[in-house]
Amino acid sequence: MEQRYPWKIQQLRHHTNILDGTAAPTLVLKNANYLNSSLKMWQQGNIWIHQDRIIYTGSLFPLNTNNCEVIDMTEKWIVPGYIEPHVHPFQLYNPQSFADYASQTGTTTFIQDNLMLLLLSNKKKALPFIQQFKSLPLSFYWWARLDAQTEMAEEEHIFTNGEIHDWLDDSSVLLAGELTSWPKLIEGDDLILSWIQEAKLNQKRVEGHLPGASEKTIAKMALLGVTGDHEAMTGAEAWSRLQQGLAVTLRHSSIRPDLRKLINELKEKGLKSFDQLMMTTDGSTPAFYREGVMDQLIAIAIEEGVDPIEAYHMASYTIARYYQLDHMQGMIATGRIATLNVLEDSRQPTPVSVMSKGVWMKKDGIRTAQLPETDWTSIPPLVIDWELEDGDMQFSMPCGIEMVNNVITKPYSIQFDASRDELSTEHDECFLMLIDRYGKWRMCTLLKGFAQNIGALVSSFSSSGDIIIIGKRKSDMMIAFNRMKELQGGIVVVDHGEVIHEIALAIGGVMSTDNMEKVMDLEAGLKEILNERGYGHDDPVYTLLFLSSTHLPYIRITQRGLYEVKKKTVLFPTIMR
Numbered sequence: 001m002e003q004r005y006p007w008k009i010q011q012l013r014h015h016t017n018i019l020d021g022t023a024a025p026t027l028v029l030k031n032a033n034y035l036n037s038s039l040k041m042w043q044q045g046n047i048w049i050h051q052d053r054i055i056y057t058g059s060l061f062p063l064n065t066n067n068c069e070v071i072d073m074t075e076k077w078i079v080p081g082y083i084e085p086h087v088h089p090f091q092l093y094n095p096q097s098f099a100d101y102a103s104q105t106g107t108t109t110f111i112q113d114n115l116m117l118l119l120l121s122n123k124k125k126a127l128p129f130i131q132q133f134k135s136l137p138l139s140f141y142w143w144a145r146l147d148a149q150t151e152m153a154e155e156e157h158i159f160t161n162g163e164i165h166d167w168l169d170d171s172s173v174l175l176a177g178e179l180t181s182w183p184k185l186i187e188g189d190d191l192i193l194s195w196i197q198e199a200k201l202n203q204k205r206v207e208g209h210l211p212g213a214s215e216k217t218i219a220k221m222a223l224l225g226v227t228g229d230h231e232a233m234t235g236a237e238a239w240s241r242l243q244q245g246l247a248v249t250l251r252h253s254s255i256r257p258d259l260r261k262l263i264n265e266l267k268e269k270g271l272k273s274f275d276q277l278m279m280t281t282d283g284s285t286p287a288f289y290r291e292g293v294m295d296q297l298i299a300i301a302i303e304e305g306v307d308p309i310e311a312y313h314m315a316s317y318t319i320a321r322y323y324q325l326d327h328m329q330g331m332i333a334t335g336r337i338a339t340l341n342v343l344e345d346s347r348q349p350t351p352v353s354v355m356s357k358g359v360w361m362k363k364d365g366i367r368t369a370q371l372p373e374t375d376w377t378s379i380p381p382l383v384i385d386w387e388l389e390d391g392d393m394q395f396s397m398p399c400g401i402e403m404v405n406n407v408i409t410k411p412y413s414i415q416f417d418a419s420r421d422e423l424s425t426e427h428d429e430c431f432l433m434l435i436d437r438y439g440k441w442r443m444c445t446l447l448k449g450f451a452q453n454i455g456a457l458v459s460s461f462s463s464s465g466d467i468i469i470i471g472k473r474k475s476d477m478m479i480a481f482n483r484m485k486e487l488q489g490g491i492v493v494v495d496h497g498e499v500i501h502e503i504a505l506a507i508g509g510v511m512s513t514d515n516m517e518k519v520m521d522l523e524a525g526l527k528e529i530l531n532e533r534g535y536g537h538d539d540p541v542y543t544l545l546f547l548s549s550t551h552l553p554y555i556r557i558t559q560r561g562l563y564e565v566k567k568k569t570v571l572f573p574t575i576m577r
């Protein structure tokens, strides 16, 4: 049976014995400048640690130091380990590779999306799968999604009452959401509303997803139970969420690098303190993290004039408090889990040493621990046991998808006859197909504004787990598809019959087993190859992910067909094969 409290009664007694001197701690960090989050000030003193727990912080020194390591922290600064409160751990990287990488810059707690686990594994296995993360030296928490962010043919089979209740019952699930289907909720979907109530009864938070929402919509969502949102793109939007009592997470991500603007606009509006706010990188694509994870955001906040203590709190204490974890973590204080970062300077958030649950992940600039391999058996590789046929590639359609930027699209009317084997490189329109991973249906149209001169790109990385095929040349599309099939999932680019780039995604066809550094290089390679061929945007991974995402305007290619988001209508249904 799962141990519900991290320490047994006997261990708790032992911890108080350490204060009395009848037992010794395992480690003392002596003469440290540490952040006292309750007093919101730096203090000087000693941090006693026994195994994975902070036993005491203050001016006292242990009476008993038998076999106790003492490290002098004079001129060092100690802050709580950073928390990333909104992780989508499947942007080519996976939960383990992302966390392992993030730990080296001080981010050691992850509150993360369960959507891909629900989509990719047999649903009975998704919840058991996350249990293995509980014993790791980093802290993993999860969300319970109440909806997919695309139009799915069988959404009701994935988000069942029983499944949602099981997730909301799990101790490592801290929130319901993010709620991309809030329009449905407002229109009267009482099933989702009952799940929100259930979440709240279980003391969970409810994360909204309200880009561009009006003040009234925000108020309605607050009335229906939403407690927080991370979609503000301007200071005014963040302000209106705060005004309606929502918890606000400021976003700085690869597609929305808004943090500087948000901070400055909030200051202009007269916001006095930032320690009610949180920050997130919102599932950025791999290369974004070359600059760090939450340390990157804290550095930006400090640069923009936020008080350093408030900046650290936006990535630790405030998040812990909001999710009711502060009795356990997010603070350098007695009784908390020993998760902390050692800094050389109070204004330099990238740590020289990182401790998580009492384990040094990095010490004096050198990696000292690595996460063990995850058991991926419940997310099998993508096995495609069917053939893509020439007859599937029929692209005569009156209406296509035009890319406005990386992720926003609009419909456009196709002006030429697309029933040919190759499209001209004089224009930027490509063939586009979404095809069922099980080969049951397909949807064909054209995509404008993706690239001028690309033979083919095939991707099993998509928001529904289905296969995206884009290209100018049908023969290249076939080769790329077959290579992706051989890889059992991946992204493959082909030009004039030759594979010129590939990223194997062995975990469900969506995530790589490679480490983060390798994944960043592979992603950079993909971007370069696409840019050379006329891809004029900067985040191809998000482009692929969001082609099917119906939480963004205006037209999407989905399991149900070509879908107009605002009108919620299928313009052209998928064709059964």
Ligand SMILES: [Fe+2]
Pocket (backbone or CB within 6 Å): 086, 088, 178, 282, 283
């Ligand atoms: Fe998100």
